[in-house]
Amino acid sequence: MDKDVHQGFETLAIHAGQEPDPVTGAVVPPIYQVSTYKQDGIGGLRGGYEYSRSANPTRTALEECLAAVEDGSRGLAFASGLAAEDALIRTVCKPGDHVIIPNDAYGGTYRLFAKVAEPWGVSFDPVPLNDVDAVRAAVRPETRLIWVETPTNPLLGIADIAALAEVARGAGALLAVDNTFASPYLQRPLTLGADVVIHSTTKYIGGHSDVVGGALVVSDAGLGERLTFHQNAMGAVAGPFDAWLTLRGIKTLGVRMDRHSANAEAVVEMLTRHKAVTKVLYPGLPEHPGHDVAAKQMKAFGGMVSFRMASEEAAVRVCERTTVFTLGESLGGVESLIEHPGRMTHASAAGSPLEVPGDLVRLSVGIEDVDDLLRDLETAFS
Missing domain, CATH: 3.90.1150.10 (Aspartate Aminotransferase, domain 1)
Incomplete structure (x- = not known):
């Protein structure tokens, strides 16, 4: 089912990216537990599939559904929330760049910046994101990303997404919003001006404590292509069974x-x-x-x-x-x-x-x- 902006959240969650199987009529997408695909001649791909790190039909169904429920143009599913975060950092930042993060960010996010990104050459500053003036004052010429959690983990702080989107645009930076706590059912950051939405799909989207995963969703097609390249090049993708479990969870979100x-x-x-x-x-x-x-x-x-x-x-x-x-x-x-x-x-x-x-x-x-x-x-x- 193609995304229809007039359809409600629950309808998109149950149907987006999940057409009945054309051969059997199965209403639930199959688990394509496969690594490679038969090609109809050199370069003759069936449906664009060649190797499941690059794309897998079960993961495609999940990614299309994630894009629909977040009102984005492109969704990408990863092996974990931190894998999604790492792919985002390495796609939009380079050594010498600067990132603003919440001063009460999730501990794993802080560890990723302090122990992985900073040694790579990306600096960061923790800032109280509920203070828009403080965020504006923390922006540098080399700031490439303003990283938001709202609500934050675990202090439940709130950031004004629309206001911070204006700050980011004025600085020539991107606004990334970790929407894990709210879920797309309660909050749509892209509609408020964010450039990227981040999820640990392990949490509310999966919803049953039986699968680990992560996601990125964007509105801009060009950014989506860049992220897709890094997703494939770095390889921390969601497996087909994990994608299927996560897709099942979205239906009841x-x-x-x-x-x-x-x-x-x-x-x-x-x-x-x-x-x-x-x-x-x-x-x-x-x-x-x-x-x-x-x-x-x-x-x-x-x-x-x-x-x-x-x-x-x-x-x-x-x-x-x-x-x-x-x-x-x-x-x-x-x-x-x-x-x-x-x-x-x-x-x-x-x-x-x-x-x-x-x-x-x-x-x-x-x-x-x-x-x-x-x-x-x-x-x-x-």
């Missing part, structure tokens, strides 16, 4: 995000009233400094919640006492997860300007019965 968001709002309401919690970080709260921007650019506020306790010991104790909330890294699956970012997902940022507070707890609120989630947290606090 809309209904899952509605439930994630509703459950998270109930959890936030409980946390804000609990005496053991010193602060709740959630963009849906009116007192959140990014609430108005989030309400403007997001359909709902998502399933990620962070909160602070009186001490690091108290935070660790809560993480270790839940039973419905599983202690584990990652996020965005149907099951609820709890973690201590300082000792787990963001340990790589310890001692850096991006170090997270030791008293912080992060929740990925799943789609279980909300009363069970609330009881579980109450018991862990007691």
